[in-house]
Amino acid sequence: MSDDPLSRHLLAAYSKKVNLRDGTTVTLRALFVPHDRSEVGQFFERIPQEDRAFLREDLPNRAEVEIWLDEIDLDRETVMVADADNRIVGTAVLERRRHGWTRHVGKIRILADPAFRRCGLGHVLAETIFDLAQKAGLEKIMAEMVSDEPGPVRVFKRLGFRTEATLNDHVKDRYGCKHDLLIMARYVGT
Numbered sequence: 001m002s003d004d005p006l007s008r009h010l011l012a013a014y015s016k017k018v019n020l021r022d023g024t025t026v027t028l029r030a031l032f033v034p035h036d037r038s039e040v041g042q043f044f045e046r047i048p049q050e051d052r053a054f055l056r057e058d059l060p061n062r063a064e065v066e067i068w069l070d071e072i073d074l075d076r077e078t079v080m081v082a083d084a085d086n087r088i089v090g091t092a093v094l095e096r097r098r099h100g101w102t103r104h105v106g107k108i109r110i111l112a113d114p115a116f117r118r119c120g121l122g123h124v125l126a127e128t129i130f131d132l133a134q135k136a137g138l139e140k141i142m143a144e145m146v147s148d149e150p151g152p153v154r155v156f157k158r159l160g161f162r163t164e165a166t167l168n169d170h171v172k173d174r175y176g177c178k179h180d181l182l183i184m185a186r187y188v189g190t
Helices: 005-013 033-046 062-070 121-135 150-158
Strands: 016-019 025-030 077-084 087-096 105-112 140-146 162-172 178-187
Touching: 005 121, 025 121, 033 062, 033 087, 077 121, 087 121, 105 121, 121 140, 121 150, 140 150, 150 178
Parallel strands: 105 140
Antiparallel strands: 016 025, 025 077, 077 087, 087 105, 140 178, 162 178
16 A cells, blocks of 8 residues: 555544444455455355446456456555455445546445345445545546446435436447446535
């Protein structure tokens, strides 16, 4: 981990225990690839095929999960996990650019274990990313999702995101079906 404001904040503030709406306690912490490798694979295996079809990274099997883990760029991506009883039940990724005209904008990706949905885990993961984005000096967070999946759209609207664009037929899932890409955004600190 480098010595920047975000890294120092991660070391000081996490791991952190949080109670979800249903009373479940999860621990929020940074992903530690060597230690978490097996559990991340098991987490993605619990995600239903219909949900995996819409992931930005195509992670249909353990080999693809391993490739994703090996390609995480710690200078551009911060991956947080929610852990319940030593089992990863959610992931949140903050992706950012160090240079260029969008260096003030981050991207967020959240995924929750189906058994932990509708209990506030997505909200907790998103708030964690907002905290990290602020510490990283970002001003705006974007989320991308297919427009015909109402669950994620509803969650992000509740989190204060607003639709900024729709790109028609922009996403092709692993089955070859095209979907509109919805781009939503929220300013950090609002």
